[in-house]
Each structure stands twice: as C-alpha cells, then as structure tokens.
Amino acid sequence: MSRRLSPTSCAGEKAPLSKLPISPLVGEMSGRTEGGATERGLRKFSFAFLLVALTLILLISPASAAPIDDQFRAWLQNDLWPEAKAKGISRKTFEAAFNGVKPNLKLPDLVMPGKKAKTPLKQHQAEFGSPGAYFTEKTVRAVTSGGRARKAANARTIAAIEQRYGVPGDMLLAIWGRESGFGAAKMPYDAFEVLGTKAFMATRKDFFRTELMAALELVERGLAPVGAMKSSWAGALGQPQFMPTSFLKHAVDFDGDGRADIWNSKPDTLASIANYLVHYGWVKGREWGFEVTVPEAISCSLEGPDQGKRISEWADMGIKRVAARPFPARELKAEGFLLMPAGRSGPAFIVTPNFYVLKQYNTSDLYALFIGHGADRIAHGDSNFSSSWGAVGGLYRSDIAALQRALEAKGYDVGSADGLPGFKTRRSIGKWQAGNGRAATCFPDADLVTALK
Structure with a gap:
C-alpha cells in the first residue's frame, strides 16, 4: 500500500588461477633433469613464478569487500542513523530496533552491494494465466465462511464501525479474511529485519527506507513496542497488513484501551480498515459493483475508470445485470465503469468508485474484485459468478x-x-x-x- 551501495564491483575482471599466463617453459622443462643445477634452477623458477602469480591475484582482485553484515552495520550507523536522528528518533529506539538484526538475504528483490539488478528470468506466475485462478472456490469460501462466522460473533462491534465510518461490515470482513485469515496467519518476520534489509539492498530502496523510518517513528511514539513489530516478508504489519506509513495514517483505537493495536484487537483491526477506506474516498451507501452481460456490439475497449458513464447510460446501451436483476434505483444516476478483467474471456462488471477505493488497498483489479465478490457472498450466501473464466493466459x-x-x-x-x-x-x-x-x-x-x- 503504500522506498538507498557502495561500488565494490571488479567482479568479472579477476583472472582465475587456471587462466593465468603460465610460461610454456614449465611444460618444456618438466621432463629434463640434466644435473642437479638444472633441477634446482627449475625449483627456483617455479617458486619465483608462484610468488608472481600470487602477487598478480592480489593486484587484480578488488579490495576485499567487507562481509555483508559489516556493510549493513556501517550503513545503519553512517547513513540511516543521521537521518533517523534528524527526524526525532532517539538512540535508544534505534539501537533497540536493530539489536541483533542482520540482512535477510532470502528476501525477494534484493541486489547485492556493488552489483546491478539482474533482468529477471522468465517465470510462469498464476496471475498471468487465466484470472480465474485467483478465484478458486477453496480460497473464496475460506474468506466467506469465516467472514459469516465472525460477523455473528462481532455483530455489536461491526454495527458500531458501520455507524461511524459508513463502510459495510461485510467488506471489512472480506479484507480481514483475505489479508491475514482473520488474524490466524503467522507473521514470522521481524519488521526491522525486513525493512532494514530492503532499505539497504532492495530494488526499491527509497520506498522501503520511507517505510523503515515510519516503523521507527511508530516505536518512538510508543504506538507499539519493538517486540511486537512482526510483519510479512514485505514488511506489512498486523491483521490488516498495513505498511508502517499506513499504520501512522490510518490505525485507530476503537476498543478504547488507549492505543491502536492491529496485532491483537479485533475492533481496532476492523475500524482501522474502515478508516483506511474512508481516507481513500469510500462513498457511503454505494455498492462496489455488479456482474453484467456485455453485448458483442459494445467494445471491450470502453473499460477503465477514466471512461465512466451513468449506470443508466450503460443500461441503455444494452448492458444488463446478470440473473435478470435490475440495477438499484439509487445507482442509476450515479457514475459506473466497465470492468472486464479477462476481456471477453470472463465475467464483466459495472463497478462504482468504491471499487477503485478497494484497489487502493492492493493495486490489482483481481484483488479488488475478490474483496467485492467475497463481501457479497458473506452478505448473501455462496453464489459464484454467473459467467465462467476462459482458459486464457499461459504467458510469461x-x-x-x-x-x-x-x-x-x-x-x-x-x-x-x-x-x-x-x-x-x-x-x-x-x-x-x-x-x-x-x-x-x-x-x-x-x-x-x-x-x-
């Protein structure tokens, strides 16, 4: 939701020992033993050559790079700490955050100091196949069945959040379920390890540096102790999976215990999600969207949030809601947008501005569609899309x-x-x-x- 390596590279210039210019005299003399003088001369020559070879290796090699852990510690003290101090972070907080922290080289999208980012190899990934793979029934049902169970168990809290923020509880439950399995997903990473590693050596160092500073501020302000800063592999925090900057902007204390706790408090988690959506423009009283049928005469190139029309205009063009259901009367005069995430090879939708608010949570059409669809199923039961996803994709x-x-x-x-x-x-x-x-x-x-x- 919501971003800095010393050039040490001489790699590629070091000549391996097997490639050093060994004199042909060694090979030519190897069979000669014409007296001890010749043999002693050969030994002296070989020893002298070995010394020269070792010297060449040292001269050709780059200055021995410090171990990555040492480079990381130097970066923390000489680069990151001055900025943190200037932004009001105490030495105590800084030391506590990075006590024992080393760069985690297993994280994705890292570039070793002094190296250039490699062009990624071709990879098959599910999201570049049929979009239908994103909506497996097992995945959707885990969110919808879990959402309905928690809707009943947290009815009073959800009603209070709906009253304050105007966001439907079903939508909050769908996001909660998708992001962290309603809090059941384990967050195994230390946020400072993840954010520190990525700010030091990721492909988007500036982005993660900003998030790392926000995480330090979060601790400095007493909003969470260092020990509670558990995250995903990307540095996202707590049950709603907020990046630290989002926590500072949107996390709220809804249970009244004096602090916003998105790790342990269900009221704080759900209200924080609602506050996030309101910040990005959630329109109270509007739906997220509707599955529709699009006549062949209407071009699929009319898709997009910059090509909106009144929903009544889309209807006049022949676009109909599935299952012969009418569009709600309150929606007809409001703006809607055509969404065809698989083009002609899958379900089509007329979505509202609230769809694009959902997309602010994760910048993916499929994510926002999953949340809207999941919320509908939590509210109305497990009915799938009327249209099926075509067997498209299979591309790198x-x-x-x-x-x-x-x-x-x-x-x-x-x-x-x-x-x-x-x-x-x-x-x-x-x-x-x-x-x-x-x-x-x-x-x-x-x-x-x-x-x-």
Whole structure:
C-alpha cells in the first residue's frame, strides 16, 4: 500500500588461477633433469613464478569487500542513523530496533552491494494465466465462511464501525479474511529485519527506507513496542497488513484501551480498515459493483475508470445485470465503469468508485474484485459468478511486457510495460485488434504476442 551501495564491483575482471599466463617453459622443462643445477634452477623458477602469480591475484582482485553484515552495520550507523536522528528518533529506539538484526538475504528483490539488478528470468506466475485462478472456490469460501462466522460473533462491534465510518461490515470482513485469515496467519518476520534489509539492498530502496523510518517513528511514539513489530516478508504489519506509513495514517483505537493495536484487537483491526477506506474516498451507501452481460456490439475497449458513464447510460446501451436483476434505483444516476478483467474471456462488471477505493488497498483489479465478490457472498450466501473464466493466459510476464512495448511503439497507452495486463493494456489490445480486422478480445494471448512482434 503504500522506498538507498557502495561500488565494490571488479567482479568479472579477476583472472582465475587456471587462466593465468603460465610460461610454456614449465611444460618444456618438466621432463629434463640434466644435473642437479638444472633441477634446482627449475625449483627456483617455479617458486619465483608462484610468488608472481600470487602477487598478480592480489593486484587484480578488488579490495576485499567487507562481509555483508559489516556493510549493513556501517550503513545503519553512517547513513540511516543521521537521518533517523534528524527526524526525532532517539538512540535508544534505534539501537533497540536493530539489536541483533542482520540482512535477510532470502528476501525477494534484493541486489547485492556493488552489483546491478539482474533482468529477471522468465517465470510462469498464476496471475498471468487465466484470472480465474485467483478465484478458486477453496480460497473464496475460506474468506466467506469465516467472514459469516465472525460477523455473528462481532455483530455489536461491526454495527458500531458501520455507524461511524459508513463502510459495510461485510467488506471489512472480506479484507480481514483475505489479508491475514482473520488474524490466524503467522507473521514470522521481524519488521526491522525486513525493512532494514530492503532499505539497504532492495530494488526499491527509497520506498522501503520511507517505510523503515515510519516503523521507527511508530516505536518512538510508543504506538507499539519493538517486540511486537512482526510483519510479512514485505514488511506489512498486523491483521490488516498495513505498511508502517499506513499504520501512522490510518490505525485507530476503537476498543478504547488507549492505543491502536492491529496485532491483537479485533475492533481496532476492523475500524482501522474502515478508516483506511474512508481516507481513500469510500462513498457511503454505494455498492462496489455488479456482474453484467456485455453485448458483442459494445467494445471491450470502453473499460477503465477514466471512461465512466451513468449506470443508466450503460443500461441503455444494452448492458444488463446478470440473473435478470435490475440495477438499484439509487445507482442509476450515479457514475459506473466497465470492468472486464479477462476481456471477453470472463465475467464483466459495472463497478462504482468504491471499487477503485478497494484497489487502493492492493493495486490489482483481481484483488479488488475478490474483496467485492467475497463481501457479497458473506452478505448473501455462496453464489459464484454467473459467467465462467476462459482458459486464457499461459504467458510469461516477459511476453506480456514485449507485447506492451510493441503497442507503445504504435502509439497506444498501456500504462507501463511491466508485464501486468491492466485495464490500459487490455483496452489497447482491443483497439489494436479492432483496427486490424480482428475480433476484439481485450486480453493477451500467444497469437497476439507473435502478431505484434
């Protein structure tokens, strides 16, 4: 939700011992033993050569790099501490936060000091296959059944939060369940280990440095002790999985015990989620969205939050809510947006601005859709989408990035060539397909990648 290495690289210039320019005289003399003088001369020559070789190795090698742990400690004291001190962090807090902390080299997206980030290898990842893989019934049902059970057990608290913030309790329960399994998920990492490692050597050092400073501020202000700062591998905290900056902005004390505790307090957790959504513009009284059918005559390239129309206008164009249900009367004059996360190969939706508020929690159309769908099922029972997800995908992320670059070269706005098929990429695909005599599907496939090369 919500971001700094000394150049030590001479790697690649060091000549391995087997490649050193050994004189051919050694090989030529190896069989000669014409008297002791010759043999002694050969020994002296070999010894002298060995000394020269060792000297060359030392000269060619870079200055011995300090162990990574030592570099990390030096960075903490010489780089991070001066900034922390300037921002009001006490030495006591700083030392307590990093006592015994070493860089965790098993974390993803790290770049060793003095090295450049490597181009990632091709990888198959589920989110680049059919979006339907994100909505397995087992995963969705774990959230919805767990949400209904906790809805009854926490009815009074949820009602009070709804009254104060205007966010439906079902939505809060869906986020709580998705983020941490209603608090059951273990947070095995030390937040200062994670954030410190990533601020020191991640691909997004500036982002994690900001979060690390926020975590120090959190402890300095007495909002949580160092020992409670357990996080995910990305540094997200507590049951709602807030980054430290989000904690400082949005965590609230709803149970009245004097501090916002998103690790142990259910009221604080749920109210903090509600406060977060309100901060990003949650509109009280509006739905998140509706599954719809989209006639073939309506282009899938009309998708996106910048192409809104009144919901009544979408209805006049022939877009209908599934199961012959009408759109709520209160929604007809309000703005809605077309969402087709799999293009023509999956369910379609008319979503409201609240959908894009959900997306602020995790910048993924599929995440926001999962939460909206999960909330509906908590409220109304376990009915799945009316339309099925097609067997699309099977592409590498690098394939999609190549496709995006090709579209950019032709003047299309794909957002960024990051290998993620977001709405700008999907609708650009649809526009290119329509302009080249193809049926507009608005989703990447192998034939399209080939055609655009």
